[in-house]
Amino acid sequence: MTAPACGIDFGTSNSTVGLADATGARLIAVEGTQPTIPTAVFLDTETAEASFGRAAIAAYTGGEDGRLMRGLKSTLGSPLIRETTRLGSRLISFREVVARFMGHLRARLDAETGTPLTSVVLGRPVHFVDDDAQGDAAAQSVLEDIARDLGFRDIAFQFEPIAAALHYESSVTAEELVLVADIGGGTSDFSILRVSPTLARHPDRAGDILANHGIRVGGTDLDRLLSLAEVMPHLGFGSSVRQGKSLMPRHYYIDLATWVRINMVYTARTLTELRQIAREADAPDRIARLIRVIETRRGHALAMLVEEAKIALTEAEATRLSLTSICGGPNPVIRRDRFEEAIAAPLDRIGTALATTLAQAGLAPAQIGTVFLTGGSAHLPALHRLAGQLFPGTRIATGDMLGSVGTGLALDARRRFG
16 A cells, blocks of 8 residues: 655644645644644743643743744744754754654654655745845755654655645646745745646646745734734834933834744843833833833733734724733724735735746736635735735635645645655
8 A cells, every 4th residue: 555645834833734645635633633733832941841833822821931932934044043042041942943843743644644654745935035045945954954853764845835736726627827825924935837637647747837936924024013013112112212312222122023033032131121221211101011021921922912913804894902911001902904004015025926926927917817825814805905906807716724735745745756
């Protein structure tokens, strides 16, 4: 009996593991019965033992003593992957944290198959890093080395939007050109492919791929901008010091609003600096809220509230954010129009990237049969409006927002290794 083929989608916000055989592809349960797992690790301060996904978030929100880490994929291709973070008396490298999380996915895979698989297709963005080929190659190399350490011998990579297109192809009934926009947590990636039921059976699809493009813009960037625009001002962002002679330093707020950098502000030095600044602040009550967040290490809880607000604004025109329990602040109402105003710049970049992808393929918008939106942020109304404006009259489709890439990677693994 032929072993199933495996694909792993290590995502910025969520991750999946897919298996494919002659009958098709499916996602396996990676946390309890769930086929998706938040890409989150909680490390216990005393033992350095790790919990993953929803369990990691629950440990943090439950007040356990330790450190929560999210947005781990964003460390690939950046200097952070070589840096360490303090956990009690220990120093833990970001690479080790990524390896622990990938090890959890490997353990779930082994439990599912009963026999360790040695071949895998790993998903990757078109560009881990914008305009940096060396950093891009380094990011893939780190991920490959971790996979090899976990027992995989045959390791291939596939662009995430192409994997999503292979998943989409399983539902089509006729040949068409599809533009896939995978709006993930850390990157936005775009591909144009020719798909059909007949082409899906071909072993070599290189000739069907007409364009690939990607930018380092994703859902975590939208979270950061929403936080800076609507939340951080209540903690003193943009407020003045010394009777208007200067403004509060920006870097505390940028770190606190950026998932992968939140832990950086949990230092005695930061608290000492802020207490000194607070003496001259023109809005000392707001700086006191910032100090409270850092003292109690509630930065991740704050970021979770922002993420929840972003998701709520998909359906609602406004939502209320409760800051009282975290920092004693107000409970402001956040409106969708103000959120969309805050994220105007990254939306413009996504629009430009879509146009660039189309130009690479030498196509006009009317030649695209379907624009397939996937990824955790693909449900945003502003993104759907953008796609409609750029591709008037073209069908806009959505699929499994969090699972299409993992399923497509498994299908690609079956083609390569099955």
